[in-house]
Amino acid sequence: MRNDSEKNECIAVIGSMTQAMNAQSVLARAAIRTEIVKADSANNGRGCAYALSYDCNQDGNLRRVLQIGGIRVRSHQRRRK
């Protein structure tokens, strides 16, 4: 039976494409794999934004690396794969 992290993906909403790519490269240097996705505009009050999708098991590491890197995350979300 699939567990929760297998049914859902974790999303860190970053902002612009450049910010998302910058965050991705910072995380890649910390060996955290992410994929750039478009954040769901319906859930993002300001409209279009880009996010990083990642393995929910890496949530803690990701948050820490981004905080150390001074990269602002607009919100953390989970969505069904």
Next chain:
Amino acid sequence: MIYLDNAATSFPKPPSVIEAQIRCMQESGGNAGRGSHALAMAAAETIFECRTVAANFFGLDSPEQVVFTPNTTVALNMALKGLLRQGDHVLLSDMEHNAVFRPIWKMANEGRITYDVFPTFPQRKNRSAEDICGAIRARIRSNTRLLVCAHASNLCSSVLPLREIGALCAQKGLLFVVDAAQSAGHIPINMKEIGIDALCVPGHKGLLGSQGSGLLLLRKGLFLDTLMEGGNGVDSLEGEMTEESPERYEVGTLPTPAIAGLCEGIRCVSRMGIETIASHECALNHYLQERLLRMRGIHVYVPNHIGSVLLFNVRGFSADTVGRWLGERGVCVRSGYHCSALGHKTLKTPNGGAVRVSPGIWNTTNDMDGLLEALSSLICRGF
């Protein structure tokens, strides 16, 4: 054809630059930041790669500090109009291109700012950094907010001491904006080390990219008022432009193929070495200048500065007559005022301006001989 107008735009472009642009159009043809499908992401990666390469090249910490513009002039307009406020006083040098002078002139004419021009003494043989910094210091007022200058003149090879000027600006709390149109790719520029707040760069000259590409490089944390507003792929429900660089300053679709070419152009320059390029161009102009000065009726402006650009006139002929004559014989130079009213006034060129020669990395002494031969035939003909 002998192309000696690299100060206007570099030609030819390296084959790898052309290939990069073609490959981009064939494989990365989406619109970056407008979706997340494969082609949009391919375009976004192309653009991000160029930001990263440019940031490294100019000594910046983050790709987010790299803003794409169509050219240096737009970058300068964005920097000047984005930073200056009502009542500010601005300093600019006496060799500025109209890309600097005209926005400042317009803002002053509208009563929004005042400005003073500081001398750079290009004719002085033993000009020192302190000569120029002293002239700047003498013109600083209580409301002086910004200093803007061209790193290297587009008329002659006079180069300003950016480190010393940057240090003075830092000491006096002035914003420091640099026009690197003629120095990017010819002289190493590390923005952080020099203390530059905004660096304005063309993609299509010394960086060997195509026309339609330019850079506005911003010191971390520098915040500009926007010159233009529009769609940028982020926060689409907001009326206000995002506060975050670079998307705050980039509106509409970016020229992804030109950016791909620029990225490869910067890599080419890095591979060849800026010092190699500069010394090659300097050697060619040295070769040319030596021979011009031996010819009757030739006046070379500021011969004490030898670099990538050489300016001269031929007695008895207008600059445009010389330019036309050379052009008809396959030698491409630029004659006239070179969009630099201030510079020509400082160099005291006659009515009609002068003739500018700007060799590039691909030119040889044979090309200079071709120019000399064509000039000699003009002088002999006495048209």
